[in-house]
Amino acid sequence: MTTATRQEHDLLGYRDVPADAYYGIQTLRASENFTVSGVRLSRFPIFIRAFATVKKAAAIANNQVGVLNDTIKDAIVGACDDIIAGKYHDQFIIDMFQGGAGTSTNMNVNEVIANRALEILGYEKGDYQHVHPNNHVNLSQSTNDAYPTAMNVALDDYCTYLLDKMKVLYQSFINKSHELADYLKMGRTHLQDAVPMTAGQEFNAFATMIKKEMVRIESTRPLFHEINMGGTAIGTGLNAPAGYSETVAEVLSELTGRPYYIAEDLIEATQDTSSYVDLSGNVRLLAARLSKIAHDLRLESSGPRAGLAQYRLPEMQPGSSIMPGKVNPVIPEVVNQTCFHVMGIDHTIIIASENGQLQLNVFEPVIAFNLFTGMRMLANVCEIFATRCIDGIKMNDDYCNSQVFNNIGLVTALNPHLGYESASYVARKAQETGGSVYDIILEENLMDKAKLDEILLPANMVYPKVRPAL
Known part of the structure; x- marks a missing residue:
């Protein structure tokens, strides 16, 4: 069966685009060029909603400074609201790994918004003379200011998501510290017997570790309130009307409830990725802490008869295809693996940041992919660790007492x-x-x-x- 198409053109020529697609020709080309990871933009709804919020703020600001009429502004805002509400996310088909400093992602967003706006106004998709992806949706912008601003908005949301899950784990450790407050066990240094402690003290120390990392991650959030909207290509503000930068920051602040402001030096801000390195470093520290805790619990639950056997972890699934009755510490193990991955992610982000040459860092897509992925994975594993392991830990009390005395x-x-x-x-x-x-x-x-x-x-x-x- 033949699929209906519409014809679109760009500077490279003409292509047939599926008639029902909200994306357009530039997205189509990019989807063919970048078949790298198989991980599409649609897998990151937080980023999509953040990008739509930035485009909405830009449309309102452009209208307020007099370069976008009410009709087109309202249609763009309506399209953005649909995307923010979760609609049309399947139309974001770009691979997260891409050349072009995020231009393909920006154009995917521009085209989906433009075609939905055309529908709102009663026109056919692709009839860009009425609402154009570049001329109207991308008005007063460049990928080089819109993409990092959307990253900043998204990262603030990812911080919220991660911190919420860290709070779950923190409370789980606190609850366990109270439950086991009076249970003695041997503390160890160098893996050798040291001095007695209570299990409650050990779990309270775990809680303190998570609390400290929560403070560190929270401390990075203000870094993402500085944006470079209106800097356009390299920070000089070419093609951005007077008053646009300040207006878009004000509108974005109103839409999100966060205090966004324009960077003092837009040329510096357009090429700078240090805030991402800062956040990644703190995320890496969290991973290191979580991995250490998981290692400890695997050691202390080792056995059940020939190991340390201080704790009994919840039995989640059979542990062997050959050894009957064996149960493995699968939850701490998946915590370790997640943390290993996140610590590797940090190295990728450092390399990508250091290699941003001259007036633009073209590697922001790999920074975005890795930060979004790592933070989401750590958030998920914090909740899993709490609900499927920590909450159900029991102590081998008699055995621990005999070890102590x-x-x-x-x-x-x-x-x-x-x-x-x-x-x-x-x-x-x-x-x-x-x-x-x-x-x-x-x-x-x-x-x-x-x-x-x-x-x-x-x-x-x-x-x-x-x-x-x-």
Whole structure:
């Protein structure tokens, strides 16, 4: 069956475009040129909505400064509102990996908006004399200011999404710290026995790690409120009317509820990608923290009989196709893998930023793809980690108690009372004989039982206090 088409033209000639498509000839060419990742713009609805919001703000600003009439402005705004509401996202067919500094993405957006605006006005798709993708939707703009501004709006939204999921994980750690507040376990350094602590203290430390990363990510958000709209091609403002930059910033602020402002130096802002590097670095730090926590929980749940076996993780699925009864720590494992990927993403972003030559960084598409992807993945895995692992963790209480009170590391708690030499003697004898620290101290008459029992009370071992005089 033959598919109906319409004919469109650009500077390279004529092409047939599917008659029902909202995209146009430039999007069609780009979709043929860039068959790289298979990941289309449509996979990033936050970015699409952000771009439509920027185009809406531009249309309103152009109207206010007198270069776009009410009829076309209203049609463009109506088309943008449809896209912001989630319509026509399947029409954004551009591969996220593309040459041209995002021009293909910008034109995909321009063409979809133009053709939807034409429909609103009662015209056929492709009848661009009434609403043109370049002349009207892209009026007073260049890809080089519209694309990074849309990135900024989207990244602010991605920060919101990520922070919301981090809050879920943070609260999960806090809840677990309260639940296990009085449960003793051995702390470890160098993977060796160290001194006692409570499981509650360990999970509270995990919560603190997430809280610190939330503060770091939140601190980057103001960087994305500086925009370069009106800078057009390289920041000189060619073809942008007087007053447009300030007006579009004001309108965008009204539409989003965020304090957008025009960069002091538009030439610098058009080529600068340091804010993306800054955010990526903080996202990488979050990944490093999450991966460390996941590693810890895999170690501490190892076993169930021949490992550390301090915790029991929720059993999510059978763990082996050959070993009956085996259950693996699949949720921490997927957290680790996600974090490895995100840490690699950061390196890509650094390289892309450093290689932006002269007045424009043409590699913003790969920066956008990786930031959007990494932040979405980390957000999703934070929620999975919380709901499918942390919330259901149980403690092997009896086993942990036996580890604590039969452990040579217990002597460290007695060091301020016995002195280093006597404590070292007890530790060495316990190690050589297999005896307990508790029994050796009593056998050697180094301390009476009442005093020893008082020192080894859980509350006295795991919370800091004033050092006694020897």
